[in-house]
Amino acid sequence: MKKLRVAVLMGGKSPEHDISLNSGREVVRYLNPKKYDSIPITISRDGITWQIGDNKQLLSDSPAKKKVKSGKLKVESLTVSDHSSVIKNQKIDLVFIAMHGPYGEDGTIQGFLELIGVSYTGSGVLASALGMDKISSRKFFTQVGLKTPKHRVVFKGEKMDYILDKFQFPVFVKPDNQGSSIGASLVKNENDIQKALKIAWKYSNRAIVEEFIDGIEVTGSIIGNENPKALPLIEIVPKTPFFDFQAKYNEKLCDEIVPARISKFLTKKAQAAALKAFQALGCKGIGRVDMIIRGNDVYVLEINTIPGLTPVSLVPKAAQAAGISYPQLLDKIIESATP
Numbered sequence: 001m002k003k004l005r006v007a008v009l010m011g012g013k014s015p016e017h018d019i020s021l022n023s024g025r026e027v028v029r030y031l032n033p034k035k036y037d038s039i040p041i042t043i044s045r046d047g048i049t050w051q052i053g054d055n056k057q058l059l060s061d062s063p064a065k066k067k068v069k070s071g072k073l074k075v076e077s078l079t080v081s082d083h084s085s086v087i088k089n090q091k092i093d094l095v096f097i098a099m100h101g102p103y104g105e106d107g108t109i110q111g112f113l114e115l116i117g118v119s120y121t122g123s124g125v126l127a128s129a130l131g132m133d134k135i136s137s138r139k140f141f142t143q144v145g146l147k148t149p150k151h152r153v154v155f156k157g158e159k160m161d162y163i164l165d166k167f168q169f170p171v172f173v174k175p176d177n178q179g180s181s182i183g184a185s186l187v188k189n190e191n192d193i194q195k196a197l198k199i200a201w202k203y204s205n206r207a208i209v210e211e212f213i214d215g216i217e218v219t220g221s222i223i224g225n226e227n228p229k230a231l232p233l234i235e236i237v238p239k240t241p242f243f244d245f246q247a248k249y250n251e252k253l254c255d256e257i258v259p260a261r262i263s264k265f266l267t268k269k270a271q272a273a274a275l276k277a278f279q280a281l282g283c284k285g286i287g288r289v290d291m292i293i294r295g296n297d298v299y300v301l302e303i304n305t306i307p308g309l310t311p312v313s314l315v316p317k318a319a320q321a322a323g324i325s326y327p328q329l330l331d332k333i334i335e336s337a338t339p
Contacts, residue, residue: 006031006334007039007092009109013047014101015182015203023309024098030326031096036334039090047103052090084116094337095120096330097306101178105306106132110338121337123305127282131305134176134208137281138300144280146273147299149292151210156201170212173197175204186212215294218260220274221307221318222287223329225336228278230271231318235260256314258321266293273298281305285336288315 008031010024011017024040031038042051087095095113097120103109107129113120123131130136138148152166153176173196174184183203185196193209200207217238221231237255260267274289277300288307292299307315319329 001035003034004036004093004334005039005091006036006094006096007041007087007090008096008098009041009043009104010098011045012043012099012101012109013045013103014099014105015178016100017045019308019310020098020100020104022311023100023313026309026311026326027096027098027330031330032327035331039092043099084112087113087116087118092118094118094334096334097122098309100306100308101182102132105304106177114338119337121333122285123281123283123287124338127284128305130281131283131287131303132177134174134302135206137277137303140280141277141300144276146276146280147297149211149213149299149301151208154197154207154209156205156207167209167211172208172210172212173200174208174210175200175202176206176208178203213292213294213299215292215299216260216262218262218270218291218293219314219318220271220289220291221315222274222278222283222289223285223319223332223336225284228275228283230275231315231324232258232321233260233262233267233270234258234314234318234321235262256317258317262293266296266298269296270298273300277303284338286315286333 008024008027010020012020014020021042024042028038028040040053043049044051095118097104097109099105099109105128107125110120110123110125110128114125122128130140135153138151141148150167169190170186170188171193172184173187173193175182183200185192185199187193187196197207217236218233219236220233222228223231235257237257262270270291270293273291277289278287281303283303283305286305286307288304290301290304292301307313309316316326316329319326324332
C-alpha cells in the first residue's frame with residue numbers, strides 16, 4: 001500500500017506558537033512510518049517564513065532564504081509567495097494541522113488549503129472560525145439548547161460601569177478569540193475589572209465578561225465526522241486560582257483525573273453536551289469541549305477545534321483512557337480529514 005505523504009503544519013503567527021511546535025513535533029514523532037511519510041513544516045512567528053524539515057534551525061524566525069541538509073530531507077526557508085508551491089512541490093497528500101490559536105485554528109489556514117485544493121485534518125473553514133470566536137459559538141450553543149455562562153461583550157475602550165450591576169464577583173474576563181486561557185483573568189472585585197479588560201484587549205478588540213460558575217470543571221474530547229464519538233471525560237482540578245496557561249502546560253499545577261469523578265448520569269449528560277456543541281458548529285475530525293458542571297446543570301464554555309497534542313495535552317489522555325494509543329489517535333484524525 002502506498003504511504004501517504006503528510007505535511008505536519010506547526011508554529012505560526014499566534015501567542016500559542018510554542019505550544020503548537022510541541023504538538024507538531026509529537027505528531028511527527030508518532031505518525032506510523034509504515035503508513036506515512038511525514039514532512040514537518042514550521043511557520044515562523046511572523047507568519048512569513050515556512051521552513052521544511054526537522055532541524056533545530058527551524059526555531060529561528062529569520063525570513064532569509066536558506067538551504068541546509070537534514071538527513072535525506074532538504075530544509076528550506078520560503079517566503080509567502082512560495083507557500084502554495086511548498087505543498088505541491090513536496091507532493092503532499094494531506095496536511096495535518098497542528099497549529100493553535102489565530103491563523104491556525106480560526107479558519108485562516110483552512111481557507112488557504114482549500115484554495116490550493118489540498119486535504120487537511122480537522123474542521124473546515126466555517127466551523128473553525130465559529131469555534132475560535134467565543135461570542136459566535138455561544139449563540140449556536142444556546143440555539144441547540146445548551147447552557148452557557150451569563151456573559152457580556154465589552155468592546156475595546158468601553159467602560160464597564162453600567163454593566164457591573166449585572167454580575168456578582170468574581171467574574172472571568174477573556175478575549176473572544178484566544179485559546180489556552182491567553183489574556184484571561186479571574187477578577188475578584190470591581191477595582192480590577194479595567195486592568196483585566198486591558199489585558200484581554202491586547203489580544204482582541206472584543207472581550208467577554210463572564211459569570212463565575214462554582215462547579216466541577218470537565219473537558220470532553222470528540223473524534224469522528226458523521227457519527228462522532230465522545231471519549232471519557234477528564235476532570236480538571238487546577239492548583240492555581242483557575243485553569244490558566246501555566247496550569248494547562250505544567251502537570252505540577254493541575255490534577256487531570258480520568259474518568260471524571262462524577263455520576264454516570266452527569267457523565268452521559270456532559271458527553272451529550274460536548275457532542276451537541278461539536279455538531280452545532282459543524283466540526284469534524286477532532287475537538288475538545290470545555291464545560292462546568294454545577295448541580296445537575298452542564299454549562300458549555302468553549303470548543304477547541306485543534307486541541308493540543310503535546311505530551312501533557314488532554315485529548316491524548318482521554319484517548320488513552322478509551323484504549324486508543326497516540327498513533328491510533330493520529331490515524332483516526334487523518335482518516336476523518338477534509339477532502
